[in-house]
Amino acid sequence: MRLFALLLATTMLSVAGGCRTHLALRDSTLNTANTLADLNYEQVLDNLARFEKNPGAMPSLAVINAGTVNVADQKSFNANATVAPTITAAQQAGSGLPILSLLFNPNAQRNLSENWSLAPVTDIDNLRRIRCAYQLLVNAETSRECIDCQDLLRRFYEGEQDNLDCVIPRGWYEIGCEKEVPKCACYVGHYCDLYVWVRPDGLDGLTRFTMTVIDLRRASRTRQQKRCSGRIKQMARWTAPKSRRRKSTPKRSPNGGKTMNPWSGRGNSSARPR
Secondary structure (H helix, E strand, C coil): CHHHHHHHHHHHHHHHHHHCHHHHHHHHHHHHHHHHHHHHHHHHHHHHHHHHHCCCCCCCCEEEEEEEEEEEEEEEEEECCCCCCCCCHHHHHHCCHHHHCCCEEEEEEEEEEEEEEEEECCCHHHHHHHHHHHHHHHCCCCCCCCCCHHHHHHHHCCCCCCCHHHHCCCCCCEEECHHHCCCCCCEEEEECCEEEEECHHHHHHHHHHHHHHHHHHHCCHHHHHHHHHHHHHHHHHHHCCCCCCCCCCCCCCCCCCCCCCCCCCCCCCCCCCC
């Protein structure tokens, strides 16, 4: 009786554990999704510390374009009935768990994997725009004689955003050494011995600049080509003259296509003068 009750309890626990697989998947998915914003913030702050240290540096960024969360539960229960002739029934019943552990073997296992897929930013035009955004943020343009960063970003946001202060806000972060980082800092980035941190009141500026960097690093030549083609089509509509089609119609004689006989004055091609 005791063995049957223990088997029943183990079976119920196994079934109940299987019902919680989707709950574990839900919690793991939410926890993984919550790290997406933190990863973007950390990338932006680490690069910001890099440019504060040396404005002539090159940004190092990656685009998170996919992610997977897998939860797999495996449960097994093996029961074996054995008979020991040398042990009396009273001894088997009163032995408790040592004998029962030989009779059944439950096994439970959970495999959890959480992955993000990263695509590094390698396009030269995207890197150039991102570099200009960081140099404007730290107010240190190192290649002004070659590239006008303000003009480059204005042309990129032409028709969408005219005020660069909205996409490149200033005054939302602090810099210093590791000992100067306050405990109330929401996010901290560093490069070598230079640290950059953001307090709660500067989170709005960090968010806006992070969205700008995401927009710049995901932009491609297709976006610029679509803009150029749209402008060309719009200009062509206003400048190109309307095409006029001429319909070619066959010339017909006044009498409906019949040949006039000069002798009889009638439309009969077989008529001959007598």
